[in-house]
Amino acid sequence: xxxxxxxxxxxxxxxxxxxxxxxxxxxxxxxxxxxxxxxxxxxxxxxxxxxxxxxxxxxxxxxxxxxxxxxxxxxxxxxxxxxxxxxxxxxxxxxxxxxxxxxxxxxxxxxxxxxxxxxxxxxxxxxxxxxxxxxxxxxxxxxxxxxxxxxxxxxxxxxxxxxxxxxxxxxxxxxxxxxxxxxxxxxxxxxxxxxxxxxxxxxxxxxxxxxxxxxxxxxxxxxxxxxxxxxxxxxxxxxxxxxxxxxxxxxxxxxxxxxxxxxxxxxxxxxxxxxxxxxxxxxxxxxxxxxxxxxxxxxxxxxxxxxxxxxxxxxxxxxxxxxxxxxxxxxxxxxxxxxxxxxxxxxxxxxxxxxxxxxxxxxxxxxxxxxxxxxxxxxxxxxxxxxxxxx
Amino acid sequence: xxxxxxxxxxxxxxxxxxxxxxxxxxxxxxxxxxxxxxxxxxxxxxxxxxxxxxxxxxxxxxxxxxxxxxxxxxxxxxxxxxxxxxxxxxxxxxxxxxxxxxxxxxxxxxxxxxxxxxxxxxxxxxxxxxxxxxxxxxxxxxxxxxxxxxxxxxxxxxxxxxxxxxxxxxxxxxxxxxxxxxxxxxxxxxxxxxxxxxxxxxxxxxxxxxxxxxxxxxxxxxxxxxxxxxxxxxxxxxxxxxxxxxxxxxxxxxxxxxxxxxxxxxxxxxxxxxxxxxxxxxxxxxxxxxxxxxxxxxxxxxxxxxxxxxxxxxxxxxxxxxxxxxxxxxxxxxxxxxxxxxxxxxxxxxxxxxxxxxxxxxxxxxxxxxxxxxxxxxxxxxxxxxxxxxxxxxxxxxxxxxxxxxxxxxxxxxxxxxxxxxxxxxxxxxxxxxxxxxxxxxxxxxxxxxxxxxxxxxxxxxxxxxxxxxxxxxxxxxxxxxxxxxx
Numbered sequence: 001x002x003x004x005x006x007x008x009x010x011x012x013x014x015x016x017x018x019x020x021x022x023x024x025x026x027x028x029x030x031x032x033x034x035x036x037x038x039x040x041x042x043x044x045x046x047x048x049x050x051x052x053x054x055x056x057x058x059x060x061x062x063x064x065x066x067x068x069x070x071x072x073x074x075x076x077x078x079x080x081x082x083x084x085x086x087x088x089x090x091x092x093x094x095x096x097x098x099x100x101x102x103x104x105x106x107x108x109x110x111x112x113x114x115x116x117x118x119x120x121x122x123x124x125x126x127x128x129x130x131x132x133x134x135x136x137x138x139x140x141x142x143x144x145x146x147x148x149x150x151x152x153x154x155x156x157x158x159x160x161x162x163x164x165x166x167x168x169x170x171x172x173x174x175x176x177x178x179x180x181x182x183x184x185x186x187x188x189x190x191x192x193x194x195x196x197x198x199x200x201x202x203x204x205x206x207x208x209x210x211x212x213x214x215x216x217x218x219x220x221x222x223x224x225x226x227x228x229x230x231x232x233x234x235x236x237x238x239x240x241x242x243x244x245x246x247x248x249x250x251x252x253x254x255x256x257x258x259x260x261x262x263x264x265x266x267x268x269x270x271x272x273x274x275x276x277x278x279x280x281x282x283x284x285x286x287x288x289x290x291x292x293x294x295x296x297x298x299x300x301x302x303x304x305x306x307x308x309x310x311x312x313x314x315x316x317x318x319x320x321x322x323x324x325x326x327x328x329x330x331x332x333x334x335x336x337x338x339x340x341x342x343x344x345x346x347x348x349x350x351x352x353x354x355x356x357x358x359x360x361x362x363x364x365x366x367x368x369x370x371x372x373x374x375x376x377x378x379x380x381x382x383x384x385x386x387x388x389x390x391x
Numbered sequence: 392x393x394x395x396x397x398x399x400x401x402x403x404x405x406x407x408x409x410x411x412x413x414x415x416x417x418x419x420x421x422x423x424x425x426x427x428x429x430x431x432x433x434x435x436x437x438x439x440x441x442x443x444x445x446x447x448x449x450x451x452x453x454x455x456x457x458x459x460x461x462x463x464x465x466x467x468x469x470x471x472x473x474x475x476x477x478x479x480x481x482x483x484x485x486x487x488x489x490x491x492x493x494x495x496x497x498x499x500x501x502x503x504x505x506x507x508x509x510x511x512x513x514x515x516x517x518x519x520x521x522x523x524x525x526x527x528x529x530x531x532x533x534x535x536x537x538x539x540x541x542x543x544x545x546x547x548x549x550x551x552x553x554x555x556x557x558x559x560x561x562x563x564x565x566x567x568x569x570x571x572x573x574x575x576x577x578x579x580x581x582x583x584x585x586x587x588x589x590x591x592x593x594x595x596x597x598x599x600x601x602x603x604x605x606x607x608x609x610x611x612x613x614x615x616x617x618x619x620x621x622x623x624x625x626x627x628x629x630x631x632x633x634x635x636x637x638x639x640x641x642x643x644x645x646x647x648x649x650x651x652x653x654x655x656x657x658x659x660x661x662x663x664x665x666x667x668x669x670x671x672x673x674x675x676x677x678x679x680x681x682x683x684x685x686x687x688x689x690x691x692x693x694x695x696x697x698x699x700x701x702x703x704x705x706x707x708x709x710x711x712x713x714x715x716x717x718x719x720x721x722x723x724x725x726x727x728x729x730x731x732x733x734x735x736x737x738x739x740x741x742x743x744x745x746x747x748x749x750x751x752x753x754x755x756x757x758x759x760x761x762x763x764x765x766x767x768x769x770x771x772x773x774x775x776x777x778x779x780x781x782x783x784x785x786x787x788x789x790x791x792x793x794x795x796x797x798x799x800x801x802x803x804x805x806x807x808x809x810x811x812x813x814x815x816x817x818x819x820x821x822x823x824x825x826x827x828x829x830x831x832x833x834x835x836x837x838x839x840x841x842x843x844x845x846x847x848x849x850x851x852x853x854x855x856x857x858x859x860x861x862x863x864x865x866x867x868x869x870x871x872x873x874x875x876x877x878x
Contacts, residue, residue: 140802249747252689
């Protein structure tokens with residue numbers, strides 16, 4: 001375990017992402033099917049903001065739901081939904097929106113809890129309001145997708161726009177699906193959390209794609225890698241970034257979740273936190289496993305890349321293993337990712353890498369080895385900067 | 392190098408100045424109702440009966456009238472704003488919330504009507520005078536009993552009288568309560584000239600003055616939403632539009648209320664409350680405390696992780712976070728104070744999430760650095776080379792976030808809008824802090840000797856690589872390993 005962490009920390013890990021993609025496809029497929037199924041079968045538990053009605057919240061201790069229901073008899077709210085929030089607050093939801101009826105329930109809840117009526121939080125929403133909010137959100141989403149797709153197509157490439165949108169859709173479907181499966185209540189807070197998830201997922205995907213472009217721009221010219229291999233190398237390089245970023249993003253959200261449960265009034269905070277936690281994890285996962293694989297799939301079908309793949313296959317004679325070895329990468333001027341051979345030293349491996357692929361340029365291998373020797377020959381002494389510093 | 396130093400000093404000075412300015416000018420973030428308690432209501436105009444479009448002018452006018460009405464209540468810092476085709480009224484604090492919501496939610500149509508009968512000739516018991524509900528039911532009943540109106544005394548008014556049809560609040564220009572020379576209170580309404588205006592009022596006044604069958608009592612009722620505020624006796628056949636006086640046994644409050652009603656009674660639109668929300672101040676404050684506390688704990692956890700993993704680079708990342716935090720606080724406080732933009736719980740959440748994204752800008756750069764050093768570059772040269780590449784990635788990704796923020800801001804209402812604003816703000820500040828602080832600061836650090844000790848930057852020392860790789864026993868692991876394990 002320790003050596004696993006060390007390997008990750010030093011960037012010496014080498015995962016075979018294309019192989020993992022196949023597993024991920026099954027997992028994602030399952031999750032999406034379950035989510036869509038739950039949405040169709042169970043539907044979403046929409047809050048009053050979307051359906052109309054009134055909800056009350058009040059801080060109260062030592063009361064059972066039955067007590068509250070009895071107290072509300074005859075007001076029209078007794079048939080509503082009554083929940084306890086943690087141990088010391090209750091929430092009542094009912095299909096009432098006439099001011100007098102609402103005021104009556106408020107008064108009864110206040111007297112039951114032994115507090116002033118101003119201590120009861122009341123939200124009333126008209127029946128058509130939710131539709132309007134939903135329409136607006138839907139419009140905003142459609143515009144957002146169009147603009148962002150255009151933006152990614154211009155700044156990166158259109159296939160990446162497709163991949164990014166598929167990944168975002170994947171995240172949203174799974175997050176919403178979880179709400180359907182567990183019947184969490186969907187409130188405006190949830191909608192905002194879903195929008196945040198969307199933004200985060202997209203952000204993360206763009207960072208990953210940019211790395212792929214960066215590496216791809218230099219590797220493709222060598223004509224020695226299939227697109228998937230190149231993608232695999234990029235993903236290995238960007239992996240620690242993704243892990244660290246999701247850790248630093250999840251920490252505040254977890255703190256929101258834990259602290260939200262300690263404060264009575266922080267219900268909304270908790271609702272946000274659950275949705276965000278799911279979303280950040282799914283978003284990080286989808287950037288590497290969904291967004292990347294979609295682009296790799298489309299790219300591998302381009303004529304140019306197929307030709308490269310055929311050449312690579314002809315040269316190496318085996319396509320089953322992913323070959324990313326040191327000397328080529330160093331030759332291309334980008335950082336190395338190592339093959340997975342944790343017991344051998346790096347020097348041995350570079351020699352082994354060479355023998356695995358005899359067709360590789362001997363000169364390149366020598367120069368790479370020379371470079372490495374040069375940097376390790378002077379331990380403790382700062383190597384001379386290769387580039388002039390800007391001042 | 393000089394430029395880097397200028398950037399770092401400049402941005403630090405700017406953040407400190409921002410905090411000082413906020414402190415000195417006493418700016419404080421304006422808290423949304425969900426954080427401090429209060430009432431809010433979203434009003435939407437009913438479609439006009441003849442299928443006309445609802446104009447911006449009429450909505451703006453309605454906003455003005457509601458604002459005056461709420462101001463008249465004496466609540467502190469009410470906010471009445473138009474959001475697209477709807478009007479949002481927010482009343483902070485806990486006093487009289489329900490009354491305020493009722494008041495702004497009312498159509499509150501002002502009408503002048505001739506009084507047909509005065510007093511309780513309709514066999515109403517005294518108790519019945521408080522039964523407003525039955526009166527409301529009777530309101531639109533065309534029979535004489537249907538014209539009953541409640542007020543200081545119940546009375547019957549005419550609904551069909553021709554001049555009265557035009558005499559709504561639209562006819563009134565303004566109204567004021569004044570002390571009369573005799574020491575009592577009077578209300579002076581000023582009508583608009585022409586029609587609707589003084590002409591209609593005079594036509595009605597003439598009928599009442601002559602005690603014609605259409606106005607046998609000689610009184611005109613001033614009615615708001617079916618409630619008669621006052622029913623003065625007409626003492627002249629015709630009036631000048633700006634020298635009309637309503638006198639009576641008014642108390643100060645009654646006179647002022649009547650003037651208020653005349654001034655702001657009529658809305659050009661019929662508004663329906665679509666969403667009303669009352670947040671108790673206890674729950675609001677709890678939410679705020681929890682949000683702030685969660686944010687602080689989140690920052691501390693993230694800081695610990697960053698230092699454990701990235702050492703001195705982590706320190707720079709934290710300082711960078713503090714700088715965007717300081718600028719953000721300045722902006723939020725300024726927006727609250729001068730633009731009335733409130734920080735809601737959704738906004739707070741957006742800010743907490745933006746901690747992760749801001750830190751990412753650092754992580755992207757740091758990982759590039761590590762990558763380059765692993766590839767045999769010196770820390771110093773890697774620092775120079777990696778920044779433009781990393782920054783370009785950060786800009787690409789942040790622009791996508793900005794697009795999200797702008798689209799959401801323009802196309803949505805309410806809470807989502809507040810969230811979008813703060814998300815956008817945090818993203819822009821992240822770009823600024825990264826470009827002007829984080830990048831230059833790390834270049835300076837690399838130049839000042841940190842470049843020779845990569846491990847102090849959380850970068851595995853490339854020169855010690857082979858020895859470390861050969862050591863398969865965990866106990867002999869170097870410093871860098873412990874960090875990886877602890878994380």
